[in-house]
Amino acid sequence: MKLIAWAIALAAAGLTPAAAQSPQAAQPQAATAAEAAAQPTVANAPGGSTAPANPEAVAMTATGPGHAAPTEVGVPRKSGIGIQEQVTDIGHYAANFHNNWLLLLCVVISLFVLGLLCLALVKFRRGANPTPSRTSHNTVLEVVWTLVPVLILVAIAIPSMRLLSKQYNPPPADLTVKVVGNQWFWTYSYPDNGGFEIVSNQLKEQKDVKPGDRYRTDKDGPPMLAVDERMVIPAGKVVKFLVTSNDVIHAFWVPAFWSKIDANPGQVNQMWVKVDRPGVYFGQCTELCGARHGYMPTAVEVVPPEQFAAWVASKGGTMPGAKPAAAPAAAPAATPAAASAEAQPAAPQPATNQAATAQN
Numbered sequence: 168m169k170l171i172a173w174a175i176a177l178a179a180a181g182l183t184p185a186a187a188q189s190p191q192a193a194q195p196q197a198a199t200a201a202e203a204a205a206q207p208t209v210a211n212a213p214g215g216s217t218a219p220a221n222p223e224a225v226a227m228t229a230t231g232p233g234h235a236a237p238t239e240v241g242v243p244r245k246s247g248i249g250i251q252e253q254v255t256d257i258g259h260y261a262a263n264f265h266n267n268w269l270l271l272l273c274v275v276i277s278l279f280v281l282g283l284l285c286l287a288l289v290k291f292r293r294g295a296n297p298t299p300s301r302t303s304h305n306t307v308l309e310v311v312w313t314l315v316p317v318l319i320l321v322a323i324a325i326p327s328m329r330l331l332s333k334q335y336n337p338p339p340a341d342l343t344v345k346v347v348g349n350q351w352f353w354t355y356s357y358p359d360n361g362g363f364e365i366v367s368n369q370l371k372e373q374k375d376v377k378p379g380d381r382y383r384t385d386k387d388g389p390p391m392l393a394v395d396e397r398m399v400i401p402a403g404k405v406v407k408f409l410v411t412s413n414d415v416i417h418a419f420w421v422p423a424f425w426s427k428i429d430a431n432p433g434q435v436n437q438m439w440v441k442v443d444r445p446g447v448y449f450g451q452c453t454e455l456c457g458a459r460h461g462y463m464p465t466a467v468e469v470v471p472p473e474q475f476a477a478w479v480a481s482k483g484g485t486m487p488g489a490k491p492a493a494a495p496a497a498a499p500a501a502t503p504a505a506a507s508a509e510a511q512p513a514a515p516q517p518a519t520n521q522a523a524t525a526q527n
């Protein structure tokens with residue numbers, strides 16, 4: 168008994184949100200620091216925040232693809248109800264199916280059942296109906312109450328099948344992004360663009376980081392949902408996500424895109440989106456994946472295709488069909504940020520879930 172009590176106390180100490188959020192020692196990342204040193208103007212490069220010398224300063228000044236300010240769409244609203252505004256064709260179809268058909272059916276059926284209950288309470292109460300009917304069979308009624316639910320189910324099944332068919336019959340993809348879940352962060356790689364990979368960690372609040380470390384600002388996104396590196400995809404293009412996991416089961420979901428899919432270790436699942444509206448869209452892991460499950464958000468920035476190409480170039484990738492750019496010559500220290508990046512090649516990274524995982 169004593170042993171069980173100790174086990175429970177230990178588990179509780181390890182799983183509290185406070186423990187999950189406690190600042191972890193920073194992990195220097197030589198590879199990304201080298202990339203930062205190679206970039207002449209880190210702060211002004213499109214999406215250029217790979218490994219800044221002073222992440223906080225860059226977060227405040229960075230512009231371009233990967234750093235757009237969030238809009239009203241793609242984020243949860245305070246006191247909001249209903250489904251988040253959809254930005255994909257599948258999302259529009261599904262939201263319409265839910266709001267204008269399923270919900271309508273639910274209301275009509277509920278009101279009908281409520282009406283029957285009230286009728287029975289009033290008309291067949293003992294005072295009004297002292298001698299109850301002893302009827303036990305009514306063929307017409309039995310056929311009706313079997314047939315009507317079957318018809319209702321068919322009326323739900325047809326649009327459901329259409330929705331599933333849309334989700335699982337993707338058009339030819341213009342771009343593929345490999346999405347990998349990790350305890351507790353996401354990595355996104357771009358096999359069509361040279362295979363570069365970005366690591367996306369949740370941004371913590373200012374009070375939760377050490378002085379000098381990067382923290383969340385409103386430009387990054389709402390609390391709990393903002394990340395240091397967003398996935399960037401082009402608007403108006405069919406994007407295929409190949410989703411898998413490095414450890415346990417996670418789930419990839421951006422509510423405004425509608426579709427959601429599990430990230431299973433040892434298995435590749437597929438999902439696709441086509442978003443016409445540029446913007447920043449936030450989501451969260453939706454499979455209970457461990458102590459920091461609540462701290463691995465997803466942020467996807469949709470940008471016009473030409474900005475996407477600039478972002479890919481800023482990450483060292485290439486566009487399909489384009490010749491790989493020549494490696495930049497040793498650039499002069501054009502900005503104080505770049506100069507300090509060169510002077511301190513192993514600038515400490517902010518404490519992140521990734522750093523914490525590496526330590527564990």
Ligand SMILES: [Cu+2]
Pocket residue numbers: 348416417418452453454455456460463
């Ligand atoms: Cu997860």
